[in-house]
Amino acid sequence: MSSGTLYDKVWDRHKVTTLPNGQDQLFVGLHLIHEVTSPQAFGMLRERDIEVARPDLTLATVDHIVPTADQSRPYSDDAAENMMSELEENVRDAGIEFLDPPSGEQGIVHVVGPEQGITQPGKTIVCGDSHTSTHGAFGALAFGIGTSQIRDVLATQTIAMEKQQVRKIQVDGELGEGVEAKDIILEIIRRLGTEGGVGYVYEYAGEAIENLDMEGRMSICNMSIEGGARAGYVNPDETTYEWMQETDFFREHPEKFEELKPYWESIRSDEDAEYDDVVHIDASELDPVVTWGTTPGQGIGIHDPIPAPEDLPEDKQDTARRAQEHMRVEPGESMEGYDVDVAFLGSCTNARLPDLRRAARIVEGRQVHDDVRAMVVPGSQRVQRQAEEEGLKDVFEAAGFDWRNAGCSMCLGMNEDQLEGDEACASSSNRNFVGRQGSKDGRTVLMNPRMVAAAAITGEVSDVRDLEEVQVA
C-alpha cells in the first residue's frame, strides 16, 4: 500500500472511524450539489425525517439543465423548470447557499468551486457528478458519488469508502507548440485504458504538470474518471497558492490564507512517499490528440493512423469495431480531414478563461466554415463576464460563433443544445460516448480547445499548428 502520499495524508486526517462493513467513514469538507442528482437524495431525507447536517459545508449551483440561450423563468422546458424549482425549494428549506443565475456566480459546478475559493488543498470534496475529480487539481481529494451517497453526506457530512491504491503518473518534458493539458490526459487514458484506473487514485506529477496553470491541471484531473480513476490530484505548490490568494474569499480573509497554508504544505506527498504503481509519460513526444472512437481511450495523435481493431488487445477489438462503424472511420487513415458539422467549445474540462483566450487567438480575423455551427459556452458566469470584458465575445461572434450563457450544455445534451441526426462534433468536452451529445447517431471527436477552434474554421478536424495564431488585444 502507498504511504506518505497526499492521498494517505488527507484520508487519515478525514477518517472518522472504520465501519462494521470494513469501509472507512470519511468526513466531507465540501459537498457540491446540482439539480440532476440531488432531488432524490433530498426526497430520501424527507422520507426518513432527517435534516441536512452541515448546510454550511454544502454549496449548490445549477448547470446540467440550465438553458444557455433564453434563461427567463419559467424555462420553456417544463422538465427543466421543475428540476430548477425543486432545487430552489430544497436549498431554501435546508439553508444551503445557492449560486443561481441571478447571483452572477452560477456555472458548471466544477468551474464554480475553484472560482469561489472553496475548493482548497487538503479538503475532501464530493459531488453527485463523476467529474468532481477536477478539484484534485488543487490537491484536494475529490470524487464523484451517487445519489444514495449524496443522502449519506447530506445526513451526516460523511461518506463510507474503501481506501484505494495510488498510481503516480510522472509527466516529464516540455509540451510542444499547440499541445495542451487536454492532450496529456487523452494520451494517459489511451495508454492506460478506460478501466486502467479502477481501484486507483492518480497522482499527476513531473515537470509538465508543474508547468501547467491551474486551469490546465483541472483539465487533467477532470478526466481522471475517463481513465477509470475515481480521483486524481496534483500536489499543491506556488501556482496553487497564488490561485487561492486571488480568490474573493482569501482576498477578503488574508489571515485565513496564512492560517491554512501550513496545512496545505503539510499534506503534499513526501519526497520518499511510496506508490503502488508509477507510470512515465514524455510530454515532449506528444502531438495534439483527437479521438477516433466512442470511448475517451480511443485517441491518437492528429497525424497518426487509426488502429486496425485486430491490432489492438483482444478485449478492445469488439469495442473498436463498433466505434469505427459508428464514427464511419477506416483503420490506417488519420483523423485529419474528418468533416465536422458542429464545434462545441465548453464543458467542465475546457471552458475556463485561458481555454477561451487560446481558442480566440485561432479564430480572430477568421470565419467559421459555412457548413459548421459553432458555439462557445463559458464554464461560469464569471468566466463569461471576464471574457466579455476582454473582448473575447466579440472575437468569437465576429467569426460566427454563437456566444452562450454558462452551463453544461452540449457536453451531455440535457438542455436544448444537442447534436441532430448524425452530426459530427469537434468538442472540447470529456466524453465521446454514443448518444452523449443528445443524438444517438451523433459523432463526437474530443480534442483541445484550440483544435476545436481550428475545426470550426476549416470545417474538418485539423492540426491547429497549421493555422497562424493571432494575438488578441
Add this chain to the structure above:
Amino acid sequence: MSDPTEEIPEVDYVEGTGVPVRGNDIDTDQIIPARFMKVVTFDGLGEFAFFDLRFDDDDNEKDHTFNEERFQDANVMVVNANFGCGSSREHAPQALMRWGIDAIIGESFAEIFAGNCLALGIPTVTADHETINELQQWVDDNPDGKLEVDVAAETVRYGDESVSVSVDDAQRQALVEGIWDTTALMKANRNAIDETAGSLPYVDS
C-alpha cells in the same frame, strides 16, 4: 423516527434467471440516456433502461436482450468488462433495478457504478472473461434456467456448474450482514464526526 437499519435486508444470496448484455465499456449514458434524467424521482426509470440500444428513432424495437420475451422475467444480468463506466448517475442502477435486476455478474465494473449498486443492495460480482462468456452462452441457451448467486460463498451455480466469482470484501460484508445502507450506521457516530471535523483546520465548528 423509525430506525431504518431494521428494514435493511441481508443480500447473501440471489436466485433467478439470467439475461446477457454483451459488450465492453457499456457506459451509464447507454444504460440511461441523459434525457430521461430530467425528473426529480427515480420512479418509472425501468422502462428507459438501455433505451437507445433497444429502440430506433421511430420507437421500433432493435435487437437487444432486454427486448426479448424470453428474458422479460430475468433478474440476474451477465455483462462484460468495465460495465457502468462514465457518469456517476445513480439513475443507471435505479433503472436496471426497476426493470427487474437484482444482481449483476460481469468481468469488471466501474467503481462509482458498483458503489451505487451496493447502495441499492445489488451485488456486482466478477469472474474472468472465459467464465463470463460461458455463462452468457448458457443463459442464452437456457433463458428459464435457474441461476444462483451466492454472495457469501462467492460462487455462481447454474445447470450442473458451480463457478467461483469474486465479491469485493467490503461489499460482501455489507450485503451479507445487511449493512449496505450506511446512513443510519454513520449517523450513529455523531461524536466521532464532530471530533474529526474539529481537528480540521479549515472547518469552522
